[in-house]
Amino acid sequence: MRHWLMKSEPDEYSIEDLERDGRSAWFGVRNYQARNFMRDEMRIGDLAFFYHSSCPAPGIAGICQIASAAMPDATQFDRSSDYFDAKATPAAPIWYCVEVAFVRRFPLIALASLRASPALASLRILQRGNRLSITPVTEPEWQTIERQWMSGESRR
DNA sequence: GCCAACGTTGGC
DNA sequence: GCCAACGTTGGC
Numbered sequence: 001m002r003h004w005l006m007k008s009e010p011d012e013y014s015i016e017d018l019e020r021d022g023r024s025a026w027f028g029v030r031n032y033q034a035r036n037f038m039r040d041e042m043r044i045g046d047l048a049f050f051y052h053s054s055c056p057a058p059g060i061a062g063i064c065q066i067a068s069a070a071m072p073d074a075t076q077f078d079r080s081s082d083y084f085d086a087k088a089t090p091a092a093p094i095w096y097c098v099e100v101a102f103v104r105r106f107p108l109i110a111l112a113s114l115r116a117s118p119a120l121a122s123l124r125i126l127q128r129g130n131r132l133s134i135t136p137v138t139e140p141e142w143q144t145i146e147r148q149w150m151s152g153e154s155r156r
Numbered sequence: 157g158c159c160a161a162c163g164t165t166g167g168c
Numbered sequence: 169g170c171c172a173a174c175g176t177t178g179g180c
Contacts (some may be wrong), residue, residue, distance in 0.1 A: 111179080
């Protein structure tokens with residue numbers, strides 16, 4: 001199983017929204033690298049940190065699970081959507097999304113706290129200038145975060 | 157609001 | 169294929 005980190009602006013869609021919905025399509029990704037991760041490398045059952053970005057308190061807000069294979073992102077065909085792409089057609093889609101399911105929510109692990117951990121120096125989102133909205137998380141990085149911030153909590 | 161860093165576009 | 173210009177991201 002692989003691990004991931006997926007960014008969302010909480011104003012758009014937060015971990016609280018996913019907890020309420022239970023499950024949601026991760027639409028709106030318009031970056032080829034991030035798309036390729038979803039389309040080519042994610043597997044049902046993979047776990048991902050749900051990261052809140054571009055907000056007053058950026059950080060990891062919870063965990064979700066990949067719940068479907070990649071499918072064409074319907075918003076690329078929708079003229080009224082911010083994510084509309086005139087170059088995409090149903091016969092030749094450009095953008096894909098997966099569905100994610102809520103796993104858990106916990107007190108925010110602030111970006112500053114992640115930065116303060118030497119064991120997380122390699123974490124992709126901490127690299128200078130990183131902007132990818134979906135990034136892989138290595139097994140050691142995942143375990144470091146679990147051990148450091150979730151050891152006292154119940155596991156599923 | 158600022159600004160560094162990045163990805164994409166498009167002229168050549 | 170190069171690269172300047174532009175738009176976007178995202179922390180602060």
